[in-house]
Amino acid sequence: MKLERVELFVVRLPLKRAYETSGARETHMTRVLCRVESEGAVGWGESVAGELPWYSGETPRTVLYALEEFILPELFKADLARPEDVHRSVAWIREHRMAKATVEMAIWDLFAKRAKKPLAALLGGTRERILCGVAIGIQPSIDALMETIAREREGGYQRVKLKIKPGLEVEIAEATRKRFPDLDFMLDANSAYALRDVGLFKRIDPTRPMMIEQPLAYDDIVDHAELQKQIHTPICLDESIHSADDARKAIAIGATKIINIKAGRVGGLASAKAVHDVAAAHDVPVWCGGMLEMGIGRAHNVHLASLPNFRLPGDVSASARYFETEIIAEPFTVEKDGTMRVPTGPGIGVTVLEDVVRKIALERQELRP
Ligand code: MG
Numbered sequence: 001m002k003l004e005r006v007e008l009f010v011v012r013l014p015l016k017r018a019y020e021t022s023g024a025r026e027t028h029m030t031r032v033l034c035r036v037e038s039e040g041a042v043g044w045g046e047s048v049a050g051e052l053p054w055y056s057g058e059t060p061r062t063v064l065y066a067l068e069e070f071i072l073p074e075l076f077k078a079d080l081a082r083p084e085d086v087h088r089s090v091a092w093i094r095e096h097r098m099a100k101a102t103v104e105m106a107i108w109d110l111f112a113k114r115a116k117k118p119l120a121a122l123l124g125g126t127r128e129r130i131l132c133g134v135a136i137g138i139q140p141s142i143d144a145l146m147e148t149i150a151r152e153r154e155g156g157y158q159r160v161k162l163k164i165k166p167g168l169e170v171e172i173a174e175a176t177r178k179r180f181p182d183l184d185f186m187l188d189a190n191s192a193y194a195l196r197d198v199g200l201f202k203r204i205d206p207t208r209p210m211m212i213e214q215p216l217a218y219d220d221i222v223d224h225a226e227l228q229k230q231i232h233t234p235i236c237l238d239e240s241i242h243s244a245d246d247a248r249k250a251i252a253i254g255a256t257k258i259i260n261i262k263a264g265r266v267g268g269l270a271s272a273k274a275v276h277d278v279a280a281a282h283d284v285p286v287w288c289g290g291m292l293e294m295g296i297g298r299a300h301n302v303h304l305a306s307l308p309n310f311r312l313p314g315d316v317s318a319s320a321r322y323f324e325t326e327i328i329a330e331p332f333t334v335e336k337d338g339t340m341r342v343p344t345g346p347g348i349g350v351t352v353l354e355d356v357v358r359k360i361a362l363e364r365q366e367l368r369p
Contacts, residue, residue: 043110125306
């Protein structure tokens with residue numbers, strides 16, 4: 001398969017509710033959407049790079065730059081027999097994983113559509129429904145957080161993830177456990193702490209969170225291994241894992257007992273699957289992280305999370321929570337039992353509203369071989 005035409009769209013949408021983490025407070029999401037075309041088939045991808053480089057160094061502008069300068073010229077030369085060939089073709093380009101994932105995921109969608117199979121089937125997914133959780137940003141007060149958790153539980157979510165930041169972690173964990181004695185909750189620190197904060201994590205242990213996500217530096221595994229020796233709460237790595245090799249090393253030294261997989265962070269679906277497989281081989285459960293995706297990225301996540309080792313509820317939640325404007329015709333909803341159906345149509349299995357995308361796009365570029 002030769003790529004014949006690629007279109008890139010920059011889309012910026014307001015969030016219904018601002019989202020605060022230890023890294024930033026976000027009110028809008030800017031995404032690069034990618035439409036690929038070959039022999040009459042079309043595929044779509046969505047980048048997860050944020051407006052500000054607080055989670056990773058990539059932003060929508062660096063995604064556009066890397067795609068135009070290096071990634072697409074390389075892919076236009078390639079003859080792609082399988083979607084996995086994309087990852088190999090651009091492996092020589094260092095970093096820029098979110099940029100690579102943007103087009104790689106579009107090409108997976110295209111291959112699945114050509115094969116008239118759902119993306120999940122091409123990936124090796126086995127679940128008809130995925131397990132849904134929800135991520136809750138830092139709220140203005142503990143009372144507001146408790147109300148938000150109560151509301152999300154009524155929505156059916158199987159677990160809640162609470163963002164924490166220094167000064168609020170112990171209070172958030174204790175208040176949550178006191179108010180919700182049986183709740184499956186986890187904490188996400190987004191790298192806001194250092195090993196010297198071990199005392200805080202020991203105080204969190206008795207509140208029994210399911211896990212604490214990426215408490216230490218975004219590029220660390222050694223200190224995480226040391227911290228894990230000293231606390232009971234399982235550590236789950238997010239920012240530190242960029243490849244199956246990173247996962248293998250982190251598991252080997254005891255830095256992580258659970259892995260959050262985000263296809264954008266690891267360079268696409270082939271790499272996400274490889275991380276999944278390494279974790280499964282070591283009996284380390286994984287779950288699918290979220291980056292406040294619009295409809296296209298959300299659809300990709302749902303298919304990815306159908307793989308068998310996605311044994312824990314992820315961040316993939318209902319479309320309606322995030323944006324007023326939909327870019328797909330079949331928004332994702334959560335069932336009463338906290339699951340979400342994996343679309344069964346070809347490719348990502350949802351209809352991209354192309355006229356909406358074209359209308360709201362702030363920029364559009366078209367590239368050909
Ligand atoms: Mg995280």
